[in-house]
Amino acid sequence: MPRTTSLPALRRLLLLLLLTSWAPAGYGNTGSATESRLSATHYLIPGFSDHLLHDGLLIYEDLLEARNAVHGHHTLALRLALADASGHLLQLSTPPSLAGLRQQMMTVRQALSGRDKSSPSAAWTALIASIDKLPMHRADRAARARLRRTAERGRQLTSKDDIPGARAELSKLVAEIEITSHVFPIATVRKSVGSAVDAASAFTPRWSKARKAIADAIGETRWITRPEADHMIHAFDAMVAAYVQFPDSPAQAHRSLQHALWWLSHDRSDGDGDGDSALLHDIRQAARTQSRLTLQRIGRLQTRLAYSIHHERLAAEKSH
Numbered sequence: 001m002p003r004t005t006s007l008p009a010l011r012r013l014l015l016l017l018l019l020t021s022w023a024p025a026g027y028g029n030t031g032s033a034t035e036s037r038l039s040a041t042h043y044l045i046p047g048f049s050d051h052l053l054h055d056g057l058l059i060y061e062d063l064l065e066a067r068n069a070v071h072g073h074h075t076l077a078l079r080l081a082l083a084d085a086s087g088h089l090l091q092l093s094t095p096p097s098l099a100g101l102r103q104q105m106m107t108v109r110q111a112l113s114g115r116d117k118s119s120p121s122a123a124w125t126a127l128i129a130s131i132d133k134l135p136m137h138r139a140d141r142a143a144r145a146r147l148r149r150t151a152e153r154g155r156q157l158t159s160k161d162d163i164p165g166a167r168a169e170l171s172k173l174v175a176e177i178e179i180t181s182h183v184f185p186i187a188t189v190r191k192s193v194g195s196a197v198d199a200a201s202a203f204t205p206r207w208s209k210a211r212k213a214i215a216d217a218i219g220e221t222r223w224i225t226r227p228e229a230d231h232m233i234h235a236f237d238a239m240v241a242a243y244v245q246f247p248d249s250p251a252q253a254h255r256s257l258q259h260a261l262w263w264l265s266h267d268r269s270d271g272d273g274d275g276d277s278a279l280l281h282d283i284r285q286a287a288r289t290q291s292r293l294t295l296q297r298i299g300r301l302q303t304r305l306a307y308s309i310h311h312e313r314l315a316a317e318k319s320h
Contacts, residue, residue, distance in 0.1 A: 044143065045135070045177075046241035046256075048095035049234045055092035056184055056224035059085050063218045066196065070211045078200045078210065085193050085217075093186055094177050097135070101177065104130045108154070108170055112163055120166070124155035127173075138247035147173060183233050183309050185220050192217035223316035232309050235263035239302040246295050253298065254290040260305075261287045276312075279304050 062085035069078035094102045104127045110116060111123040128151045134144055154169035178186065192213050199210035223229050238260035246253035261283050264276075283301055286293060 044137075044240050044244050045095045045097050046237055046244060047097065048240075049237035051096050052092060052184060052233055053224065053230060055088050056221065056229075058088045059092065059189065060218070060221045060225055062088060063193075063214055063221060066214050067211075067218065070207055070214060073205075073207060075200070075205055078205060082193060082197050082200055086197065089186065089190055089193065092184065093174075098177050101127075101130050101134065102174075105170060105174055109167075112158070112167055112170070120158045121155060124151060124158060127151055128155070137244040143176070147176060150176070183236050183306065184224065185313060189217050189220050192220060219317045220313075223313040226316060228312060231263045231266050232305070232312065235260040236302070236305050236309065238263065239298065239305055243295065243298045243302060246293065246298060250290060250293060254287065254293060257283065257287045257293070257298070264305075276308050279308055 062081050066078055066081035066085065069075075069081055104123075107118070108120065108123040108127050111118045111120040128148060131144065131147050131151060134147075150169050150172050154166045154173070157163075157165040157169060196210050196213035196217065199206040199213060238256045242253040242256035242260065245256060261280075264280050264283065279301070282304075286297060286301060
């Protein structure tokens, strides 16, 4: 049955307009897991796994709906499905506990655009105040300081009327809190969905381009539907928890590490030859020897797990 233009549908279309004006260049491009230890370059907030899996599956379902709309040449259904996918990508991009900070970043973005009469300087000041109120873990002190320095640079550039420079600093802030970018290819999916939106927004949709972009996004998202994604994402979340807990409570960090090990041991197999079994062995060794745990050791294991997830995603893309 075709969709009708209801109030929720209109809200989705308005959301789509907001999204196309919000996403800055380079948003979410945080680099590969091998470039640096993730825990040393990102503000870490555990507790995102259920949120990521839930919204990741919603995005996949939205994309399947968009693919069906392309096959049937249903223009409105295609645009609504892509608007839903864009909205769920925005929801997925940061852990729920950072939703307020993300909203403040959007307020800064809107103020910098000049589309309303709000003061960009005041928006930066409010954002800096939000950063100062972030939950504090000893392991994250350096990361929070980086967030504040970046926001201060953005405010200073704004006061000098260097709006492109201020936007670049805002993009850095957004990328740093997108911890989910390491376990879900959010920047790549966003780019594919954006290409599909462009094709669908034409007066007469460019069906071939939309079909290609949606197929790419489905391939990039497919891994999230597999049981191993559930296990590995929960394990990564537990590794994040172990890192932020370690300086305050090594015993609690050790329990989180054992939790990560449980998830990885649960119905796991190294089917793509990327060394998952070696990683599992090293995490098991770390979980057995609490007295030898260090922040650096947990950070390295966390980075290796992110890299393993990256390989699993690529293997899932190539399997279809």
